[in-house]
Amino acid sequence: MVSLxxxxxxxxxxxxxxxxxxxxxxxSLVAQLTLQKNDESTVDVYNTLxxxxxxxxxxxxxxxxxxxARELAKEIxxxxxxxxxxxxxxxxxxxYYLDYQKSVDFLDEAYEIAKPMNSTDYLIxxxxxxxxxxxxxxxxxxxxxxxxxxxxxxxDKNDQQLISDLSAYGGNIYEEIGEKxxxxxxxxxxxxxxxxxxxxxxxxxxxxxxxxxYYLTEDADKSLKQYRMALRKFERLKDDRWVAYTHSQMAKIxxxxxxxxxxxxxxxKGLEIAEELNLKKEKADNFEVLSKVYxxxxxxxxxxxxxxxxxxxxxxxxxxxxxxxEVPSNEPKEVSAKSxxxxxxxxxxxxLLLVVTAVVISGFVGSKK
Numbered sequence: 001m002v003s004l005x006x007x008x009x010x011x012x013x014x015x016x017x018x019x020x021x022x023x024x025x026x027x028s029l030v031a032q033l034t035l036q037k038n039d040e041s042t043v044d045v046y047n048t049l050x051x052x053x054x055x056x057x058x059x060x061x062x063x064x065x066x067x068x069a070r071e072l073a074k075e076i077x078x079x080x081x082x083x084x085x086x087x088x089x090x091x092x093x094x095x096y097y098l099d100y101q102k103s104v105d106f107l108d109e110a111y112e113i114a115k116p117m118n119s120t121d122y123l124i125x126x127x128x129x130x131x132x133x134x135x136x137x138x139x140x141x142x143x144x145x146x147x148x149x150x151x152x153x154x155x156d157k158n159d160q161q162l163i164s165d166l167s168a169y170g171g172n173i174y175e176e177i178g179e180k181x182x183x184x185x186x187x188x189x190x191x192x193x194x195x196x197x198x199x200x201x202x203x204x205x206x207x208x209x210x211x212x213x214y215y216l217t218e219d220a221d222k223s224l225k226q227y228r229m230a231l232r233k234f235e236r237l238k239d240d241r242w243v244a245y246t247h248s249q250m251a252k253i254x255x256x257x258x259x260x261x262x263x264x265x266x267x268x269k270g271l272e273i274a275e276e277l278n279l280k281k282e283k284a285d286n287f288e289v290l291s292k293v294y295x296x297x298x299x300x301x302x303x304x305x306x307x308x309x310x311x312x313x314x315x316x317x318x319x320x321x322x323x324x325x326e327v328p329s330n331e332p333k334e335v336s337a338k339s340x341x342x343x344x345x346x347x348x349x350x351x352l353l354l355v356v357t358a359v360v361i362s363g364f365v366g367s368k369k
Contacts, residue, residue: 043073043081050088057241057277059096066092079113083122086110090129098280100133104321107133111325120157124150130325131169137321140177144170145327161203164193168209180216187213204234204242208249220257224250241282244273248285255292264293284313 029052032045046069053062066088073082090106093099107129114122127150135143147170154162171186190209194202211226227250234242247270254263267290274282287310294303 038072038076040076040078040081043069043076043078043085046072047081047084047088050085054088054091057279059092062088063092063096079117083110083113083117083119086113087122087125087129090126094129094133094136096280100137101321103129103133104323108324120153124153124162127153128166128169130323131173133321135169135173135176140173142327143173147173149327160193160197161201161206164190164206165203167193168205171209175216184213184216187216204230204239207233208242208246212249215253220253224253227253240273240277241279244270244277244279244282245285246270247273248282248289251286251289251293255289255296258296260293260296263289264297267293280313284310287313 029045029049033042046065050062050065050069053059053065066085069081069085070089073079073085086106087110090103090110093106094103107126110122111126114126127146130146131143131150133143134140134146147166151163151166151170154166167186167189171183171190174180174186175183187209190206191213194206194210207230208227211223211230213223214220214226215223227246231243231246231250234240234246247266251263251266251270254260254266267286271283271286271290273279274286287306291303291306291310294300294306
């Protein structure tokens with residue numbers, strides 16, 4: 001399983017276990033459910049509660065509300081509510097349960113709802129889900145195709161922050177397949193966008209991508225400085241998922257510069273947070289890095305133990321999935337229409353040529369007789 005920058009955070013934004021939900025607002029939402037109305041407002045409340053519990057990384061409760069929202073939305077034919085609930089279930093199975101086939105099944109269903117609605121925001125969200133799933137399974141070509149389609153839609157919206165996020169992820173995929181130059185090219189787009197905006201409203205993914213960019217361009221000091229800035233921000237926001245992830249990435253750099261003591265400290269801290277919240281992907285990130293730490297320390301017993309934990313967690317994750325959705329073409333509709341016209345003209349010309357040839361041959365044969 002690849003270690004992608006924000007694989008588990010693609011479909012919805014942030015998760016912050018320690019972040020508190022407004023209790024009065026939560027009480028108000030739950031009070032609405034006591035009215036027992038089987039209408040659109042109840043679906044909306046279920047979906048809101050799903051996202052609230054996602055924000056505090058209570059995935060089991062979030063999943064329960066998403067299932068209730070989806071069932072009721074189907075019952076009353078409420079497409080907008082069904083689309084939101086189905087996307088959430090796609091995310092939950094992708095990021096928390098690591099059930100990629102279920103994730104793709106929900107994404108396929110969401111796509112069929114979003115496509116006729118022409119909902120650009122949801123299509124981007126769905127494409128990001130496919131991107132993350134296929135990248136996690138090592139199907140990088142499909143992942144890049146869906147990511148590029150999402151970037152195209154983001155450019156149509158002129159959403160620079162979204163372009164930055166998607167470029168970060170695309171660069172990470174290129175890096176996984178060994179195309180370092182293409183990866184750096186996409187990371188440079190992230191650095192450009194964030195620098196031009198003076199890092200205002202910079203996403204979490206962009207923050208760590210900038211740090212990683214400096215590492216790839218062999219400026220470890222600048223990279224670590226950027227990671228420390230990101231880590232402080234995530235700790236201030238109490239976004240423990242990103243904190244756990246950032247510790248694992250800092251540990252990797254410290255291994256590279258042979259500061260194994262610091263690498264061990266960050267790996268253990270990241271794992272502590274990931275285990276407390278049962279964050280499977282972040283546990284895997286830190287298991288993997290700690291195995292390398294203890295290999296460097298010649299402690300084969302600990303290195304093997306962490307490697308076994310990593311392998312056990314990843315066992316059964318890399319499976320082949322089946323999807324009914326093909327990657328949409330990036331070819332503009334006008335070009336497609338022109339191609340269709342030219343194709344029709346060429347076919348007509350060929351038919352006419354065959355008819356004329358047949359007539360000429362017929363006349364020639366008749367004259368011979």
